[in-house]
Amino acid sequence: MILTTCPACAAPLAHDAPRCVRCKLRYCDSTCQHDHWRRGHKQMCKKIHRGGNAEQYNADKKYKEAVAVAVEKCADDTKGQTCYICTQALHWKTKEGLIRGCACRGTAGFAHLSCLAEQAKILVAEAEENNWDKAGNERWKRWYSCSLCEQEYHGVVRGALGWACWKAYLGRPETDRPRQLAMNVLGMGLHEVEHYEDALSVQEAELAMKRRIGASEHELLAVQNNLARTYAKTGRFEDAVRTSRDVYSGRLRVNGEEHESTLRAANNHASFLIDLRRYKETKPVLRKIIPAARRVLGESHHLTILMKMNYAAALYQDRGATLDDLREAVTTLEELEPIARRVLGGQHPLLVMIEDRLRNARAREAGVPMEPI
CATH class of the missing domain: 1.20.58 (Methane Monooxygenase Hydroxylase; Chain G, domain 1)
Known part of the structure; x- marks a missing residue:
């Protein structure tokens, strides 16, 4: 997870919580900071600082762990293949193996996570140079979907790309667009690999950040939609139903009943009603939106x-x-x-x-x- 809890007492942290002067690790207060220092942070502080300070050090570590898991998970499928980006079996720098987590068939779609991340960074940088023109959002999709088959990545591949994306932009200001989007990609990636408590902390931090910077209702609804899904996965079904109902109502008001975002919100709401076994409420919602989805999608x-x-x-x-x-x-x-x-x-x-x-x-x-x- 991103660093949203105190390393000394595990309490949730405010976004402006006091930090270690050297490595920027955040704490509740000076008492927690001094306690953590005595319990081992003294030995790690310089290393964390050299690694780009606390958030970067944590993201780099989590990314390496996620890549190793993804490569191992995909090993049987990728044996004897090469990366469609760099054309090598092993990455020239990291020596990592290949992955594939999309709908590509045959010999297509195999890649190194490092190559996918570098490709995405280059495309997003070009979009930024053009003031995020119409192609900006399409280019951003490379952080979570295949450029060949266009399907979103799933499983451990999605999780590793979440960390790759977050570590690429976490040092930017909160108002920076790619940094905001990167937090979303990380939260979705953690959800995809079933690290639901971690995903929840990221998404709650994302919602708080969006509110601080005065984000639009559209953006707030998108984060709340993801939060509802994670509430359900952590067993908080009533919170999921309440949040998803609010999101569905908001989408109807903002986007209209046949917009993809509205349809997605309605389906999520129906899913959480199923979790609570409230089938009589579920079926009318789905009977209403399935014909619309067929027409629109x-x-x-x-x-x-x-x-x-x-x-x-x-x-x-x-x-x-x-x-x-x-x-x-x-x-x-x-x-x-x-x-x-x-x-x-x-x-x-x-x-x-x-x-x-x-x-x-x-x-x-x-x-x-x-x-x-």
Whole structure:
């Protein structure tokens, strides 16, 4: 996580908390700072300072750890391949192996995380030189999506790129656009690798930062949307439903009912209602937004696929489901599975979820009792 808690007592820190003069590590107060100094910081302070001070030192360390995990996770898939950017099997400088976490097929899409990060930095720097013209947001996507297949990276690759992005821009002022976006990329990356408590601390810090600098309602809603998802993953389902309801209402007001951001907010809200097993509230929301998603995004869009999967789940997980409900759930998932496989690839987490839900829906249709909740 980014350094949002006191290293001495673990209490949450204010953004302007006092710092170590040399390495810039933040503390609650001088008492915590002196205590931490006596308990070992004295030996580490110079090393942290040489590493670019506390935040940079932490990000560099987390990035190296995340790269090692990603390379190991992808080792079987990348054996015998080369990076599509530098054309080498091992990175010339870091000696790291290859990764692939997108929908590329065959020999496409293999890369070094360092090459992906360097490519993204170059593209973003060019966008900044042009005052972040229309291409700026498209170039920024290279921090979290493949330039070949355009699919967002997932799993450990997304997590490592989050740290790569944050360490590239963390030294800039809070008002700097890439720094703000980098905090978002890091939070999403931590969420993707299931480090939910860490993601929550980053996203809460991001929301506080956005409020300090007077960000637009659109930007605040985007952060709150991510926060709602993380609340759910940490078991705070009521907070997730409350926040997601506010975000959905805000998106309807700001963007209208057929904007992608509104559709995404509605789907998130429905997901959290499913987590709370409030299926009677869930189904009307999804019945309303799925036709809109088909019109606006198309049948093969990731969000449309996710909505339809959630709708099927709300149908078959309801203990009061009729036989027609169960048949509709099975049919929906059977139609969805080949679309997801074609669009997302055989290893994508969403496809795995669809296959799991299809097995469960078929079992319920066949009369197998649900396990006790």
